[in-house]
Amino acid sequence: xxxxxxxxxxxxxxxxxxxxxxxxxxxxxxxxxxxxxxxxxxxxxxxxxxxxxxxxxxxxxxxxxxxxxxxxxxxxxxxxxxxx
Numbered sequence: 679x680x681x682x683x684x685x686x687x688x689x690x691x692x693x694x695x696x697x698x699x700x701x702x703x704x705x706x707x708x709x710x711x712x713x714x715x716x717x718x719x720x721x722x723x724x725x726x727x728x729x730x731x732x733x734x735x736x737x738x739x740x741x742x743x744x745x746x747x748x749x750x751x752x753x754x755x756x757x758x759x760x761x762x
Contacts, residue, residue, distance in 0.1 A: 703744070711743050
């Protein structure tokens with residue numbers, strides 16, 4: 679690994695990833711969001727349950743995150759002050 683952070687999330691997302699943005703309407707799995715945010719899937723689920731991450735339950739065991747909403751959430755967090 680060369681330490682390059684501008685790589686695609688995984689081969690399963692090829693075709694959905696364009697430059698630094700996803701195609702509009704792309705749904706990401708918990709694992710894809712975890713890789714993108716460099717968190718564990720369990721942490722992504724925990725933050726979604728706490729209302730910290732925008733996501734949708736499609737079925738009892740299916741959770742998806744809209745890429746554009748996730749990018750907007752990240753942008754809103756980027757400007758927020760960090761707690762001391």
